[in-house]
Structure formats: structure tokens, C-alpha cells
Amino acid sequence: MERGEKKDRENTSNQGMTRRGFIKSMGTGVAAVAASGAIASNASAESKVLDAGKMHPVTLKVNGRSHDLSVEPRWSLLFVLREKLGLTGSKVGCERGECGACTVLMNGVPRYGCLTLAVEAQGFDITTVEGLMIGEELGPVQQAFLENDAYQCGYCTPGQIMAAEGLLRSTPQPVPAEIQRSMSGNLCRCGAYVNIFRAVDAAAKARGGSGK
Numbered sequence: 001m002e003r004g005e006k007k008d009r010e011n012t013s014n015q016g017m018t019r020r021g022f023i024k025s026m027g028t029g030v031a032a033v034a035a036s037g038a039i040a041s042n043a044s045a046e047s048k049v050l051d052a053g054k055m056h057p058v059t060l061k062v063n064g065r066s067h068d069l070s071v072e073p074r075w076s077l078l079f080v081l082r083e084k085l086g087l088t089g090s091k092v093g094c095e096r097g098e099c100g101a102c103t104v105l106m107n108g109v110p111r112y113g114c115l116t117l118a119v120e121a122q123g124f125d126i127t128t129v130e131g132l133m134i135g136e137e138l139g140p141v142q143q144a145f146l147e148n149d150a151y152q153c154g155y156c157t158p159g160q161i162m163a164a165e166g167l168l169r170s171t172p173q174p175v176p177a178e179i180q181r182s183m184s185g186n187l188c189r190c191g192a193y194v195n196i197f198r199a200v201d202a203a204a205k206a207r208g209g210s211g212k
Helices: 003-015 019-048 077-084 140-147 157-170 176-182 193-206
Strands: 056-062 065-071 103-106 109-112 125-127
Touching: 056 077, 065 077, 077 103, 103 157, 109 157, 140 157, 140 193, 157 176, 157 193, 176 193
Parallel strands: 056 125
Antiparallel strands: 056 065, 103 109, 103 125
């Protein structure tokens, strides 16, 4: 028997609990509490999980119009916009929240459509690039992108426009640093960034700093 263990046993008879035993019991107690907390948390999470094998009714308000749909819990907002509502302006890019081609506005705030589930989008005012049109006319941001050649292949352009629209709604008169920061979540593989920044600045001036 090691000297430390012998001493602990002697202390047990005198004090009822050894230092080593106390540490062991505390460790066991903490583990039990943590485990019970994890179980409770998992149970709570499971109670909120939608049945993946069933279709679920949702109402999505897109470009001012309400749409009643049945969706699978796994369907992204991007998928529903394109494949169920026919709004193909939002593009499929990386599908992992890196390129920004799928950017839409939710309550005026830019969001990646590929990372947003359709069931999460209920209760929001969703705006796609189609919703920026004024009748058959381009909106100010769209027109600014056109006039400033802020694109090459054009694939990323809808997402770039929506990111710019979101910026100008919150910051009607952005300075260059704000423009660059707000557009940093949208990638242009053609490298048209200089013209993109110029277009955002032109759109801000065309709107007169009104945010509309």
C-alpha cells in the first residue's frame, strides 16, 4: 500500500472523508449534473425538431406577396424561392454561405438564402432581386450596377445588388470603408470590385441618401 493511500485511510476513520475521496465524489457529482443537463437539453431540442419525413405548411411573404406552401424541413429558402416560386434571380453558388450569390433581404437585412431554412423564414418580409423592380423599370441599385459596369459574367450580380440594397437601407450615405465592409460577404470571381464599390456609391447618391 502506498504511503498516501494509507494516510487517506487513516484520515477516513478520523474525519469520515478523505481529500482524495472528496475530489472523486465531486468529480462524479459534476459529471452527473452535466449529463442530466445534456439529457434535458437534448430532450428539449428533440421536442422542437420537425419530422423530416413529413411536409409542413408555411406561409412566406416574398416581395410583398404571401405564398402558402408545403415544404420539407430540410429545404432551404433558396431552393423554395427558385424551385417552388420560380424566382430564379437568387443564384445557387457555393451553398455553404461563402459566396453570397443567393443573398436576399429578410426584414431589410441581407441573409444567405442557402443557409436559411424555408421554415425559418416565416414571419419575415423577404425581398429578392426581382422585388427591387419598379414596375418594368430597374430599381436605383440595379440601375447603378448597369451604368457602372459593376459585373462581368453577371452570376454574382443579384447577390451583390441585394447586399448593396441592404446596406443602403440601413446606412443611406455610406463612406467607402462601410461599402467595402458590407460587400465583403459577396465574392466576384471576375474581380469587378472597383466598379461594384463605385456602383454602390452611385446608388446612394441617386437615392439622395433616403435609404429608399
